[in-house]
Amino acid sequence: MKEIIRITIGLTLSCFLAAMIMGAVFVVTDKTKKQNEYNKTQATMLGLLGYGKENPATEELKFYPVYRYIVEEDGETYLGYMVPVKASDYEAYEFLILDLEGRLVQRFTLDISLEKAIDDSDRQKILKETLKPETAFAYQDQTIVACLRDKRVAYLLPGEFTGFKTFIEVMLALDPRFDIIGLEIVEHEEDPGLGAEIEQDYFKNQFKDKSFERLKNLTVVKEPLPDVFRRYLEDPDTLSAKELEDIRNQYLDKDIYSLTGATISSRAVTNGVKNMVKRFAYRIKILDEVIAGHQIPAVI
Amino acid sequence: MRSMIQRYAFRSIWLMPVFLLFLMGCNVEHPFVKKVAFKDSLSISIEFAGEPDADWATDPDNYRIYEKRDPDVLLVISEVILGPDKRSVLIKFDEEINQAEPHVIALTPIHSQGKDLGTALLNVKRLYIGELFAILIGAMLINNYVFTKYLGLCVFFGTSKKRDTAVGMGITFTIVMVASAMMSWFLYQFVLKPFELDFLQVVVFIGMVSLSVQAVDTVLRKVNPALFKAFGVYLVLVIANCIILAVPLTLADNEYSAMESLMLALGAGTGFLLALFLMSSAGERLELADIPPTYRGLPIAFVTAGLFALAFMGFSGLVIF
């Protein structure tokens, strides 16, 4: 009997010790992890807009995230947008609750800075404090509005959709007219050599410059990628300005050329991007009408 | 031994229809609507209990359809056709609907024979049993843990020499797999997630595995000593199997529900059993073949496994439901 007690105590103590060690390492590394993720997202966003080491972004380029929530109150469903606004001389957030027809139902001021709002748990805390206790809310997605000198230059949409294997996470850049500036594949679990080729330039750059109208019925064609188009997508520096212009115009209205042996992945990305843009365009129009109609001091 | 398993298997087959009916569930929440389902990628069909007014039924404005997660984006209906029996309608769309997502149909007050039967909110989604089945087949064939995900290889090559050992190992493994997966799911949902102790996943899951092995060991010893004599030795080997840890990690990552976790564990276990069975059948024939000395033993086993893996690649891309 004494032995069993000794064994149990020994095991329990060791478990605690192990948990302490792991907990300590977790606390130390968690901050670095979050910082890394943030840096990676920033780099992706700047890359999509054409900035980089040779062309660094200036102070005048600002990113304003808009967060979308689904709100449920008294059995009714509403949409909630956290919009950055100007309040005296600092930037804060306002939470706008819209009904499904796009009419403003309620608005709240949220005392949270732009930096703090990036963290999901901080947002949740302040929403819980501000909204009525019976109101249920769930985070859906976010859009980052890029403004240069107070004018909108681009929308950056992080999104996730089902791919061939599991999920594909992307970052899409749209210009103010919803034409595609660029597409970046952030994360995926597709097969190497087959579906994983979606992250290669010759696939994702096909989405560049596609207009909003063209995107609405964009499909995937199972044809081989023409060599000249491939050069344009992968090594544009090897072509003259005139050649670039010609090739661009020639392929601007074509559908997406599918990847060899990865039709499902290609279709998943195309349909995913299509859905993202269509829904976003629909929603931002409604949001803009509300902001204009109620004179909300939004920074975007 | 095999006949005992066969007897149990046959007996449990009768439970399947009951089980299925239970899981079918109902997608409908209004007495007048009998059934609603996806017809194909461009249409949804609704079956009513009686005859709705023809002009009400064929007016697209009476139907508001949206994906459950995007209630503000209404899908555009191209037309609504009344069926020949006057009790069913087919709602057609211009664009393909994503059948993987649950959809909601909000009906304005139903008009039937002059009476107003009130509004209805209908849920349309693929049969849950279909999704569960897809996970099962996925884990068993399409993403076979041995041939497609190359896990559990050490134990695999160790016990795939003879068919009987292989089958024994496979069955033992499936039992422990299901037990530990369910316990891990339980712990993950109710202890790890709420207290944000995600980093303890590895320790907790491997602990669950050890516990399951211990539990199955004790239970088997008491309940069926004969079975224990046959399987007991494999129980210890189960712990050194990568698959036994990979399944709880997967179901935690993908946030599966209890039924889905059960399906995943079952699929992984039976997939492993299938792989072992195939390998051992080939292994028995290999013993009689003339293999060069440097290849004897493990090297040729690996090459054989490689051939099987190539064959299993044929399953990739298979989409059920």
Add this chain to the structure above:
Amino acid sequence: MAATKKSNKELVINGIFLENPIFRLALSMCPAVGLTTSIKNGLLLGSAVLFVQICSSCTIAAIKNIIHPRIRIPTYTLTIATWVTVIDLVLAAYVPAAYEEMGIFVKLIVAFAIITMRLETFACKNTISASFWDGLGMGIGFMFGMVSIGFVRELLGAGTILGYDILGFKPLLFFVLPAAGFFCVGIMMALFNYIEGVYNRLKERKQ
């Protein structure tokens, strides 16, 4: 098995050649098949395993006198699991891109038979320093195995080495696919057997 009489250098060489975990002991083959699509992956996982192996060996060697014999296995498992979680968190924080590629395999190190086996057969009977060198040998042997398979698969499958384009084209895309992992490991094992056979014959001839 009694405490070893080998010198530290011999322990390390033992781990790399005579008792190479992948090719001779045939343990922990899962990553050898699954993660050797590029040398970089092999190196990274190899270093992770090296870390866990050394730390676990040293820990167990340090507390071997306090462990109650009946809870040996759970103690080993707990130690390995702790160190695996530590390296998992560290890798996720400091090399996120590489960590993504390795996916689930870092967490699975816990189930690698090689580490438990080594603790059982070596660390619980030897001093800390001997365990350290043995662990080092095993870890390097594992890394060596992973890198050699990775070298073949990456060169033949993608034409690159560590990401640098060597061949300029992709000879046989097949090698990057999972099935080829099996083939490569099998063939390399046969190669090792052959080399060992030649080495033994030479030794006999010398005597």
